[in-house]
Amino acid sequence: MGEGYDADKETFMSVPRKKIPWWPTIDYEKCDFCMECDKFCPHNVYAKTNDDNKKLIVKNPYNCVVFCRVCAKACAPNALKFPDKRKITKLIKKLRSEQKGESQ
Amino acid sequence: MTNYKLCIIPCNGLDKSLGIIARTVALKTIEKEPKIELICPVLLNNGEKKYEEILKSSKIVVVDGCMTGCATKLIEERNLKIFKKVFIPEMSKKFKLKPGKNLILTEEGINLAKTIATELIESLDRSDDEITIEYKEIEDIDYFDITVDKFYFRVPKSGFNFNENDCWIKPEGDLGLIGITDYLQNSASDIMFVELPEIGGKIEQFDDVGSFESVKTVLQLISPVSGEIVSINKLLEKQPELLNQDPYGKGWFAEIKLANFEEDKELLMDCSEYFEYMKNKIMKESEHLKKMKSEKND
Numbered sequence: 001m002g003e004g005y006d007a008d009k010e011t012f013m014s015v016p017r018k019k020i021p022w023w024p025t026i027d028y029e030k031c032d033f034c035m036e037c038d039k040f041c042p043h044n045v046y047a048k049t050n051d052d053n054k055k056l057i058v059k060n061p062y063n064c065v066v067f068c069r070v071c072a073k074a075c076a077p078n079a080l081k082f083p084d085k086r087k088i089t090k091l092i093k094k095l096r097s098e099q100k101g102e103s104q
Numbered sequence: 105m106t107n108y109k110l111c112i113i114p115c116n117g118l119d120k121s122l123g124i125i126a127r128t129v130a131l132k133t134i135e136k137e138p139k140i141e142l143i144c145p146v147l148l149n150n151g152e153k154k155y156e157e158i159l160k161s162s163k164i165v166v167v168d169g170c171m172t173g174c175a176t177k178l179i180e181e182r183n184l185k186i187f188k189k190v191f192i193p194e195m196s197k198k199f200k201l202k203p204g205k206n207l208i209l210t211e212e213g214i215n216l217a218k219t220i221a222t223e224l225i226e227s228l229d230r231s232d233d234e235i236t237i238e239y240k241e242i243e244d245i246d247y248f249d250i251t252v253d254k255f256y257f258r259v260p261k262s263g264f265n266f267n268e269n270d271c272w273i274k275p276e277g278d279l280g281l282i283g284i285t286d287y288l289q290n291s292a293s294d295i296m297f298v299e300l301p302e303i304g305g306k307i308e309q310f311d312d313v314g315s316f317e318s319v320k321t322v323l324q325l326i327s328p329v330s331g332e333i334v335s336i337n338k339l340l341e342k343q344p345e346l347l348n349q350d351p352y353g354k355g356w357f358a359e360i361k362l363a364n365f366e367e368d369k370e371l372l373m374d375c376s377e378y379f380e381y382m383k384n385k386i387m388k389e390s391e392h393l394k395k396m397k398s399e400k401n402d
């Protein structure tokens with residue numbers, strides 16, 4: 001899963017992946033840098049850094065699978081937040097209908 | 105207490121507090137319920153005969169501290185079934201108690217372990233009630249199929265809709281069954297644990313309605329539709345392998361009373377569309393793997 005992924009070319013539900021703002025956000029107030037989320041995610045979304053305040057960052061947000069939230073399960077301090085799924089669904093619908101309009 | 109034998113095996117990972125909480129949960133549990141046998145994972149890994157026998161004759165409660173799932177792996181290696189699984193990060197969120205970072209548990213950490221143990225015992229008492237398993241008549245399905253690098257993938261030819269998260273809905277009137285596709289079960293490989301949604305739960309399209317685990321990974325079922333859960337496939341708790349063997353049939357996950365199928369459907373694929381989508385995905389992955397291999401050999 002996730003191998004050979006090129007975010008520039010990818011689409012999700014026919015919409016360019018880069019138009020869909022879906023990825024986890026790390027709440028640094030809560031995160032204790034256990035790195036469980038990074039260990040778990042097979043899509044290379046996270047990356048470790050040398051910055052002591054942000055030892056982990058979301059490096060490749062567009063690698064994140066739209067609507068996936070599974071790494072949040074690994075996070076005991078509940079430090080991972082995802083966008084509002086309803087808003088994203090609405091946005092996808094809107095973008096799809098715009099695309100249809102353009103192609104006609 | 106239950107009328108069958110129980111044993112408990114924690115991961116006991118000593119490298120992080122989550123593992124130490126797992127161990128403490130097991131200790132607190134047997135303190136309250138001395139009849140439950142404690143399995144030491146380290147000794148078991150060393151081939152302790154006594155434990156092998158206990159594991160075969162009892163229902164197994166697994167306590168894992170993190171996603172590495174060491175306790176789960178020990179059970180999986182022996183081809184045994186997990187009866188109940190406790191996952192510390194999930195419990196920590198549920199009870200709003202932090203495990204802490206230190207290897208010596210804080211008061212809050214100990215509290216968390218105690219709370220989990222108490223709830224575990226209560227839930228074991230409850231699961232004593234006979235669970236009723238609902239069997240659904242599954243008609244024969246006609247499939248499109250494709251074999252790529254030893255893997256065999258099928259997609260039904262009609263009657264199903266799919267989302268891009270590789271989950272399906274099979275609508276029938278105002279009800280529908282949901283489940284995972286062959287692609288998803290193949291990427292998980294042998295599924296050994298399933299978490300089903302609750303009956304009566306209201307779900308929205310693209311909500312996470314359940315998860316399943318193999319030794320390799322944890323995956324979610326992302327609902328293709330909105331509605332209310334009216335029944336769940338309890339059989340999967342006993343035979344999670346049905347998800348691998350028959351993902352479109354006996355491996356159904358839940359039944360949903362559809363809230364808004366016509367609208368939900370706008371964002372779903374039909375069978376041939378999904379087959380094309382899946383083929384593309386598999387081909388890309390296979391090419392990528394080949395490239396990686398050849399780069400390695402260069």
Ligand code: SF4
Pocket residue numbers: 023024040041042043045046063064065068069070071072
């Ligand atoms: S949501 Fe899924 S794809 Fe996204 S970062 Fe988490 S595990 Fe990776």
Ligand code: SF4
Pocket residue numbers: 026030031032033034035036037038056074075076077078079080
């Ligand atoms: S799992 Fe949670 S606490 Fe651990 S590194 Fe990731 S965000 Fe931080």
